[in-house]
Amino acid sequence: MNTPWEAIDARHVRWNHQTYLYFAGCDYLRMSYHALTEPHKPLDQGASPFLSVGASRSTTGEQSIYLELEQSLSDYTLSEAARLTGAGYLASLSLADHLREKASAIFLDQYAHPALQDTARLAQCPIHVYEHRSPTSALELLSRTEGSSNVFLLSDGVFGLDGSIMPVERFHQLLPPEITFLIDDAHGFGCHGPSGRGVSALCPPHQRQILTTASLSKALGCHGGVILGDEKILDSVSRQGHIWRSHTPLPPSIAYSAWRNLLWLKDHPDHLASLEKRTASFNAIWTASQQSFLEFPIVALSTPSQKALEEVKQYLTEAGIYPPHIHYPHGAPHGLFRFSWSTAHTLEDVDLLANTLSDLVSNGLADHFKLSCDPVS
Numbered sequence: 069m070n071t072p073w074e075a076i077d078a079r080h081v082r083w084n085h086q087t088y089l090y091f092a093g094c095d096y097l098r099m100s101y102h103a104l105t106e107p108h109k110p111l112d113q114g115a116s117p118f119l120s121v122g123a124s125r126s127t128t129g130e131q132s133i134y135l136e137l138e139q140s141l142s143d144y145t146l147s148e149a150a151r152l153t154g155a156g157y158l159a160s161l162s163l164a165d166h167l168r169e170k171a172s173a174i175f176l177d178q179y180a181h182p183a184l185q186d187t188a189r190l191a192q193c194p195i196h197v198y199e200h201r202s203p204t205s206a207l208e209l210l211s212r213t214e215g216s217s218n219v220f221l222l223s224d225g226v227f228g229l230d231g232s233i234m235p236v237e238r239f240h241q242l243l244p245p246e247i248t249f250l251i252d253d254a255h256g257f258g259c260h261g262p263s264g265r266g267v268s269a270l271c272p273p274h275q276r277q278i279l280t281t282a283s284l285s286k287a288l289g290c291h292g293g294v295i296l297g298d299e300k301i302l303d304s305v306s307r308q309g310h311i312w313r314s315h316t317p318l319p320p321s322i323a324y325s326a327w328r329n330l331l332w333l334k335d336h337p338d339h340l341a342s343l344e345k346r347t348a349s350f351n352a353i354w355t356a357s358q359q360s361f362l363e364f365p366i367v368a369l370s371t372p373s374q375k376a377l378e379e380v381k382q383y384l385t386e387a388g389i390y391p392p393h394i395h396y397p398h399g400a401p402h403g404l405f406r407f408s409w410s411t412a413h414t415l416e417d418v419d420l421l422a423n424t425l426s427d428l429v430s431n432g433l434a435d436h437f438k439l440s441c442d443p444v445s
């Protein structure tokens with residue numbers, strides 16, 4: 069675990085007694101700071117605020133703010149229905165009962181997030197692991213299984229380690245329409261796709277069953293998760309699903325903040341454009357020096373040795389950048405430096421990051437980390 073930092077403002081942290089530019093975490097739209105500027109209160113202005121409902125929604129924990137937020141989330145994503153969960157991790161897990169009942173087989177991206185891996189395991193049916201982001205690999209595996217009815221394909225929308233994106237349109241074109249896609253769009257929701265509606269929204273509507281899960285802790289800067297999709301399926305999840313029925317939802321005040329933030333984002337489409345502008349600015353430097361183009365505001369570096377890792381840390385801190393070193397499943401042997409920029413960063417901040425990281429790679433101290441070398445086929 070890294071030593072704790074303290075937030076100075078939306079761009080800086082204090083860490084080990086120094087102030088640094090902070091390019092970490094997934095609060096891409098810096099909505100966590102936005103939430104703090106809004107008073108947290110229940111929808112009913114007369115009611116006294118409290119922190120936890122202290123029970124699951126299926127027992128005595130129901131609140132009108134949960135229903136309001138679900139309605140706003142389904143409106144925003146143009147989904148039939150939405151169900152909140154206490155965390156993004158619990159969103160796909162809450163679908164495990166549905167998969168256990170319906171799925172004859174699961175196709176899983178080799179680098180799927182642990183939440184999807186656990187969901188696949190709980191579904192208790194054969195799991196086929198296909199090559200990262202490769203619809204042809206999935207198709208090849210499919211040709212060796214018995215039919216495609218009741219098959220579910222599980223993938224991250226955006227892979228949080230390196231910012232690679234599931235080529236959902238290619239998957240849709242190549243795979244039989246009866247296959248249901250379960251897309252964990254924790255990162256893409258709010259930040260990618262048409263009007264920020266996420267990676268699932270890149271698939272033509274109404275042509276296949278798509279279930280999407282997302283985290284409210286990233287684009288919305290709050291906490292909790294959501295499942296988006298078919299009303300009947302989500303009804304059965306909330307009536308029968310063990311996980312959904314048996315956990316305490318996010319605190320009502322956080323649901324209120326998420327609701328306010330979502331409304332604000334809907335009214336400020338330019339906010340997402342400002343994130344894209346920063347990514348373009350990063351790319352202008354990065355692409356010229358590294359010949360690779362980033363589709364999402366994430367870049368990760370690996371180091372060839374422990375010695376290089378320490379040198380990279382020193383280089384970053386000397387440049388005034390917090391060193392966001394992480395160990396995560398599917399990462400590199402010495403861990404990764406995973407950077408992300410946000411709407412709060414200035415273009416100068418982003419350019420400083422791009423130049424610093426380009427130097428590190430050009431000097432041979434670090435490599436651009438990608439989950440696989442030649443992903444899309």
Ligand SMILES: Cc1ncc(COP(=O)(O)O)c(C=O)c1O
Nearest residue numbers: 155156157181183228254283285
């Ligand atoms: C792809 C993906 N799914 C699920 C989660 C879990 O979301 P939460 O942190 O809201 O539980 C994360 C969190 O980092 C994630 O990256």
